[in-house]
Structure formats: structure tokens, C-alpha cells
Amino acid sequence: MWPLIKITYREMISKRIFAITLLMSLAFLVLFGVATWFVGEKISESLQQESDLKVMKTFFSTQLLGMGLYFGSFITALLAIFSSVGIISSDVESHQIDTWLARAITRRTYLLGKFFGLASLLAIYSALMFLGLAGINQWVGNGAMAVQLTAWQIFSAMGCFVLLPIILVCVALLLSSVTTTVTGGIILIILYGIGFIGGFVEQLGALLQDQSLINIGIVSSLLFPADSLFRMATISLFDTADNPISFATQGIFGTASPPSPAMLYYSLCYGLAALLLALRIFQKRDV
Numbered sequence: 001m002w003p004l005i006k007i008t009y010r011e012m013i014s015k016r017i018f019a020i021t022l023l024m025s026l027a028f029l030v031l032f033g034v035a036t037w038f039v040g041e042k043i044s045e046s047l048q049q050e051s052d053l054k055v056m057k058t059f060f061s062t063q064l065l066g067m068g069l070y071f072g073s074f075i076t077a078l079l080a081i082f083s084s085v086g087i088i089s090s091d092v093e094s095h096q097i098d099t100w101l102a103r104a105i106t107r108r109t110y111l112l113g114k115f116f117g118l119a120s121l122l123a124i125y126s127a128l129m130f131l132g133l134a135g136i137n138q139w140v141g142n143g144a145m146a147v148q149l150t151a152w153q154i155f156s157a158m159g160c161f162v163l164l165p166i167i168l169v170c171v172a173l174l175l176s177s178v179t180t181t182v183t184g185g186i187i188l189i190i191l192y193g194i195g196f197i198g199g200f201v202e203q204l205g206a207l208l209q210d211q212s213l214i215n216i217g218i219v220s221s222l223l224f225p226a227d228s229l230f231r232m233a234t235i236s237l238f239d240t241a242d243n244p245i246s247f248a249t250q251g252i253f254g255t256a257s258p259p260s261p262a263m264l265y266y267s268l269c270y271g272l273a274a275l276l277l278a279l280r281i282f283q284k285r286d287v
Contacts, residue, residue, distance in 0.1 A: 004105075004113025005120070012083055012121055021079045025129060028075065032068045033136045039064060040145040061137070061145040062238055068133045069237075073164060073230050076126045080165035081188050084118050084172035086181030088282065093180070107283050115173055115275065122165040130161045149237065157237035160264070164229045167271035168192070171224075174278040177285060191224040199227025206257035214257055221259065225267040228259040 012018050039060060088111065091097040100110055134154060138146045171191070175184035202217020204210075221228045235258055 001109050001113045001116070004100075004110060005117040008087075008114055008117025009121055012118065015083065017082050018079070021075065025075060025125075028071065029129075029132050029136065032133060033140050036064060036136055036140045036145050040140065043145065061147050064145060065133065065137045065147055066234055066238070068137075069130070069161070069234065070230065072129045072133050073161060073233075076122070076129055076161075076165050077168060077192055077226065079125065080118075080122050080168040081172065081185065081192065083122070084169045085176060085185040085188055087114050087118060088173065088176040089179065089181045089184060090176075092285075108279055111173060111177075111279055111282050115169060118169045119166045122169060123162050126162045126165050127158060130158045147238070153237050157233045160229050160233035160236060163267060163271075164226060167225070167229075167267060167274075170271040170274040170278070174274045174281070177278045177282040192226050194220050195224035195226035195228075196230075198223075199231065202227075202257050203255065217257070221263065222266070225263060225270060228263045229267055231255045231259055232264060 043060060088097075091100075097110070101107065134149070138149075168188070172184065172188055175187055178184075179187070198217045198220020200217075201220070202214050205213025205215075205217060217227075235255055
């Protein structure tokens with residue numbers, strides 16, 4: 001299995017989309033850092049004039065970091081989708097899989113090797129993205145934009161943040177085992193979109209106190225728990241922070257209707273079920 005993991009790493013790193021994503025990620029972090037610095041300068045000047053603006057400082061700092069995490073999660077998800085959706089189907093279409101299976105490697109070993117290679121690389125990337133955003137928040141902006149966080153908050157939020165691309169890989173392997181690369185990519189992007197749009201519908205329903213909208217959001221999260229994982233990450237990061245205003249309930253990306261703690265276990269079972277189903281289908285597939 002280890003040779004397959006190493007080859008998967010090499011294939012991922014050699015892809016143009018991976019190099020482009022890395023460059024765009026660096027550009028995104030630089031832009032986020034510049035925005036944090038300028039907002040921090042403005043807040044610092046305002047704090048010298050009016051001490052009552054400390055609440056505003058906390059609000060803007062959590063909002064800015066929350067928006068950074070949202071778009072960081074979006075970039076990570078797109079990389080996971082485009083890099084993994086054709087990981088098996090492309091090998092089947094090009095008949096490269098015949099070379100592997102001719103070496104007495106079982107299909108189970110082949111698929112798990114691909115999974116561990118992709119999942120570990122994307123986990124490293126998403127963890128670095130999360131730590132980069134959190135680090136910029138802590139060390140850029142004259143200290144005015146630093147959210148007060150504990151180590152436990154950072155690691156628990158990062159766990160939810162990293163889990164999303166891993167689940168995307170599990171579902172991508174399932175789709176890649178039963179359909180073509182293009183079809184699988186379209187289905188996975190639609191599932192991801194349903195999860196996030198449904199999540200915003202649920203938050204809107206909570207603000208309007210409309211149970212039907214909340215139910216739509218819950219159903220969409222069950223179809224694909226992308227939005228639930230993002231909101232669990234922000235709740236873990238901000239809700240217990242010693243702040244007068246919590247991002248978990250404030251702003252455009254706030255969580256007026258927080259996901260149940262059971263959603264974390266559901267998400268884990270969701271990814272595991274997709275991986276096991278991919279193994280079962282791929283073992284019976286005629287390649």
C-alpha cells in the first residue's frame with residue numbers, strides 16, 4: 001500500500017491544478033493578511049479615541065477571521081473535488097489500472113492506497129490553510145484583530161475544518177468507482193452546493209423563525225454535511241471564547257441554528273459508509 005500512497009502523492013503534486021491552487025492559496029493568504037493589517041490599523045486608531053469601540057473591535061476581528069475560514073474551506077473543498085473525483089475512473093479509462101492489478105495488488109489495497117494518499121495530503125493542506133488564517137489573525141493587525149483563543153479551541157476547530165476534504169475524498173472515490181470523471185465531478189459539486197446553500201437557508205429560517213426553512217437546511221445537511229462541518233468549526237473556535245460578541249451567532253456567516261453535536265458523528269459515519277461502499281462496488285466492477 002505504501003508504494004501506492006507515494007505514487008498518489010507524486011501524481012497530486014505533479015498536477016497543474018495542485019500547483020495553481022498552491023499559488024492562489026498563497027495569494028489568498030497574502031490578501032487576507034493585508035486586509036487584516038489595514039483593518040487593525042483603523043481599529044487601533046479608533047480605540048485611541050473611543051474606548052467604547054472595543055466591542056466593535058471584537059466583532060470585526062471575529063467576522064474577518066470567519067470569512068477567511070469560509071473562503072479557505074471553499075478553496076480546500078474545490079481542490080479535494082478536482083483532485084480526487086477522477087482518481088479511479090481516469091485510471092480505468094486510460095487502462096493504467098491494468099498495470100497495477102497485474103502486479104498481484106488487490107483492488108482493496110489499490111483503492112485504500114489512493115484514499116490514504118489523497119486524504120493525508122489534503123489533510124495537511126487544509127491544516128496549513130487553517131493555521132495560516134489563524135496565525136495571520138493572531139500576529140497581523142497591531143494586535144487589534146487578534147481573537148482570544150485557547151489551544152483547545154484551535155485544535156477542535158481545525159479537526160472539523162480538516163474533516164471536510166477527507167469526507168469529500170471518500171464520496172469522490174465512491175463516485176469514481178461507479179461513473180466517469182466528468183459525471184462524478186458534476187454530482188459531487190452539486191452535492192457540495194446543496195450542503196452549503198441548504199445551510200444558509202437553515203440560518204435564514206432560524207432568523208425568521210420559519211421551521212420549514214430550518215427543516216430544508218437539516219435535510220440538505222443530511223444529504224451532504226459540508227455546511228454543518230464549517231459551522232461546527234466556527235462554533236468550536238468562537239462560541240466559548242472570552243468575547244462579548246461571538247461569531248457563532250453574529251454576522252453574515254453566523255450560526256443562528258447551530259448543528260447538533262451528533263452531526264459530527266453523522267459526518268464521520270457518512271464518510272466511512274461512502275468509503276466502504278466504494279470498496280464493495282470497485283471490487284465487483286468490470287475494469
